[in-house]
Amino acid sequence: MTIEDFKEKFNAPLIDKRNVKLEDLKPEVQFTDLGLNSLDMIEVIIDFEKNFNITIPDEDIEKLLTVGDAEKYLITRVNIN
Numbered sequence: 349m350t351i352e353d354f355k356e357k358f359n360a361p362l363i364d365k366r367n368v369k370l371e372d373l374k375p376e377v378q379f380t381d382l383g384l385n386s387l388d389m390i391e392v393i394i395d396f397e398k399n400f401n402i403t404i405p406d407e408d409i410e411k412l413l414t415v416g417d418a419e420k421y422l423i424t425r426v427n428i429n
Contacts, residue, residue, distance in 0.1 A: 349428050358419060361395035375416025382415075400426050 349357075362368040368382050379389055389412075393404055396418070402425050404412075412418045 349426055351428055354423065354426065354428055357399040358396070358422065360399065361392045365395065366392070373415050375414065375419065377415050378413055379415070379418075396422060402426065 359370065359373060362373060362382070363370060366382070366384060366388060368384075372382060379392070384392065389409075393409055393412075396402075397404055400422055402422075404421075408421065412421060
């Protein structure tokens with residue numbers, strides 16, 4: 349997977365399904381600041397799991413507070429060329 353593919357799969361659940369603007373997806377931004385509640389986050393996590401063909405354990409989910417947290421976490425679990 350290229351970094352471009354990664355970004356597309358990462359951004360899709362947020363931009364396409366949650367109407368978040370691309371320019372708002374900065375590493376330091378918390379998901380709650382994007383207007384996502386706990387139910388939204390569950391759906392985003394499920395989309396990440398499907399998009400990247402991985403399972404994110406419950407204990408890791410609570411650590412994904414910012415866009416950057418999620419990006420770093422996912423990058424360590426997928427093969428990026």
